[in-house]
Amino acid sequence: MNSVVRQLLEQNTDVVMVDTGDSYEGICGYFGGTYISYSKEKPISMNPFKVTREEYEQNFGEKKNFLKSLIFLIFKGNEAPSKIEDMLVNQTIVEYYEAYFNPFTSFSDTEREGLRQKLLVAAKMEDDYEKFATDMRDIEEQINSPEPETKTTVRALILPSEERRNKIIRQCRALRAMIVDRATTEAEKEKAASKIEVYKKELHETSMLMKIDKQIDHMEEQKRRxxxxxxxxxxxxxxxLERIPQITSLEKIHFDIRDFAAILKQFYRGGELEVTLNSDLDTNLFDERFIVFEIDKIKDDPVLFPIVVLIIMDVFLQKMRIKKGRKALIIEEAWKAIASPTMAEYIKFLYKTVRKFHGIAGVVTQExxxxxxxxxxKEAIINNSDVKILLDQSKFKDRYSDIAAILGLTPIQKQQIFTVNALNNKEGRNYFKEVWICRGQNSDVYGVEEPPECYWAYTTERAEKEALKIYLRHYGTMQEAITNIEADRKRAGISKYLDFARKVNQQQKVMSLW
Incomplete structure (x- = not known):
């Protein structure tokens, strides 16, 4: 993979890598990249909630889906959220950004009317027969009771629904007076009684609307706060935490807000992981051509590890949109942390989005x-990958039918794969390793030969890396360190890199000072 990264960088591709195991420390130093290693003392901190107004207006749908994935990764882990949970978190994210970019003052007439109709439907849904019968008896008593003396009232303070209710009651009382009037004919009495029944039903709905108007006033005050x-x-x-109880109360649905608060609390102010999601990332990183995020120290943390991988992916997406030219995101073994039902859709989104911005997304696995x-x-990664690269697969030969089916390999491609490093084709040639590369339907086996200087940059052998660091301290730059350690190895006549590295480590100084 180091060889692939080197070629990408030599082709002026911006590369962001997520690594576990210091595999790319050497090549990062050689190309003068930025190497960010996670530690408790210096954690990788970002603010994935921060967006500009331009991003909010143009790419909010993408950002919202990312933040939903992030919140559910913290709250639910690998468990998929319920539809109610998804609805609540989605609504709070939408309203959160709306409150920031367009602070609420009051409902417009159109919004009030829309809410009135929505709440009226909900009220009718809750309105059972017994409650309806009780309300109708109360209305009957109001109609039959004598009209109270009217007092002077400021008209502006009377709600439209209340004014309508008072008017209907007056009409009902007039109709009731007609019924008891001896001068009224039977046909007129029957028509008046029928009209009263219609008005009583309208009064029932008007009473609902009066309560709803007060409810809307309360909602307006809540949103203003x-x-x-x-x-x-x-x-x-x-x-x-303030908004979700309001929504659940209004919609009459259940959501355990205490569990939600307790699980997310560790990332909140004063919590153990507070800095992780609340500190702005160094914006200078967007100008770096090569960034390696080394997160080996948290690979066993079931909470933090997938979250850090996810927010690094978001950093790449931001970089991808801002910068011109080709960009590549390569995730080493860390991708397993996000291979969950919660993350499946986001991974698909990542793969599809990078193509629109002249980007590359790749994952690497040893197994x-x-x-x-x-x-x-299979669904989120393999089906969306145009290029597949495989090393020696001989140890999987017994179960390769399953693998071939998942990777969509043809019988000829299977035969190609099992020739990797298996042919007697090394005589008279420099040292090389073979690799199978498939792009679309075209595939073949290629020999990869790297110069010794590249080996020193790529090595993950601890003793060799320590020896290289001794040369780095002496010569100051990775280029000078690699050039001189290889020249000294040849000068010493030691064929194996590891043997020479052990001698350097034993002396703790460069060869010219032995």
Missing amino acids: LKVPSLSFNTYYEFA LNDVIDSPIV
């Missing part, structure tokens, strides 16, 4: 079992 002074996980957490055992990988 919801302020978002800045964008971060902290302010989203505060917004969601094909990961491919076989994960339907998420």
Whole structure:
């Protein structure tokens, strides 16, 4: 993979890598890239909630889906959210950004009318027969009771529904007076009684609307109190904990807000992981051509590891949109942390989106079992990958039918794969390793030969890396260190890199100072 990365960089491709195991420390140093290693003392911190107005107006749908994935990754882990949970989190994210970019003052007439109709439908849904009968008896008593003395009232304070209700009651009383009037004919009495029944039903709905108008006033005040002074996980957490109970109360649905608050609390102010989602990333990183995020120290943390991988992916997406030219995101073994039902749609989105921006997304695995055992990988990664690169697969020969089916390999391609490093074709040639590369329907086996200087940059052998660091301290740059350690190895007549590295480590100085 180091060889692929080198070629991408030599072709002026911006590369972002997520690594576990210091595999790319050497090549990053050689190309003068930025190497960011996660530690408790210096954690990788970002603010995935921060967006500009331009991003909000143009790409909010993408950002919203990313933030939903992030929140559910914290809240639910690998478990898929329910439809109610998805609806609530989606609504809070939408309203959170709306409150920040367009602070609420009041409902417009159109919004009030829309809410009135929505709440009226909900009220009718809850209105059972016994409650309806009770309300109708109360209305009957109001009609039959004598009209109270009227007092002077400021008209502006009377709601339209209340004014309508008072008018209907007066009409009902007039009709009731007609019925008891001896001068009224039977036909007129019957027509008046029928009209009263119609008015009683209208009064029942008007009473509902009066309660609904007061409810809308209360909702308006609630929304006015919801302020978002800045964008971060902290302010989203505060917004969601206030807003979700309001929504569940209005919609009469169940959501365990206490569980939600307790699980997300570790990322909130004062929590153990507060800095992870609340500190702005160094914007200078967007100008770097080569960035390696080394997160080996948290690979066993079931909570933090997938979250850090996810927000690094978001950093890449931001970089991808901002910068011109080709960009590549390569995720080493860390991709397994996000291969879950919660993340499947986001991974698909990532693969499809990078193509629109002249980008590349790639994942690397040492074990094909990961491919076989994960339907998420097949659906979200393999089906969206145009290029596949495989090394020696001889140890998987017994179960390669399953692998071939998942990778969509033809019988000829299977035969090609099992010739990798298996032919007697080394005589008279420099050292090389073979690799099978497939692009679309075209595939073949290629020999990869790298110069010794590249080996020193790529090596993951600890002793060799330590020896290279001794040369780096002496010569100051990775290029000078690699050039001189290889020249000294040849000068010493030591054929094996590891043997020479052990001598350097034993002396703890460059060869010219032995």
